Amino acid sequence: MVAQFESLKEAILKSEKSFSGGRAEIARQMGLSYDAYRNRLREDREDQQFSASQLEDIQFITGTAYVAQYFANKAGQMTVAIPSSDVDGEELSEIQIGEAAAIGGLSVIIAQALADGQIDNNEAKLIDEATLNAVAKLMGKSSSIIQLYRG
Incomplete structure (x- = not known):
């Protein structure tokens, strides 16, 4: 299902829910403390937001495209999964x-x-x-x- 997100935080939270390791494991794999990761989710803290490479890390770690879909939604676009190359x-x-x-x-x-x-x-x-x-x-x-x- 192609999701529509109203905020980046919503897309990140959906990515976290899709990942069995949870938020703490995502933070660990990104090299962040749990608190540093959580603080970046706070939308009122403009000085501590995720960088573009960190958002990419979230997608890679969770194996989702929800963050990309959020940005696509903002541009009036959508993401489409590319099927594997060995389709029979x-x-x-x-x-x-x-x-x-x-x-x-x-x-x-x-x-x-x-x-x-x-x-x-x-x-x-x-x-x-x-x-x-x-x-x-x-x-x-x-x-x-x-x-x-x-x-």
Whole structure:
């Protein structure tokens, strides 16, 4: 699912939740004390924010792209995972099923939102997220097809 983040802190916290080692282990791998790491999460401390290389470290350590997605969101863009280079026919089939499920899920969300004849802010956010997810799945499928059948 392609996430939308309203703040960098939100993206970092989601990265932390995806990492089994937790915040303390991320800080350790970055060469920061737990307190130094935590202080950088405080949005009111402009003098102690994460550097670009530290944000990149968070992504690398956690194996996520949430920080990149935050910056993409700010630019009106989205990130799309690049499929592995050794996609086979069976994996392509699974990718196509995921694409169909994402498109179907988007249709369900739109239908539910329109049930009362109008779309509120929460419903609009759900539609936007489901749309981004469906587009990412479509892009992933296209890339996989190219990789599998490129001569």
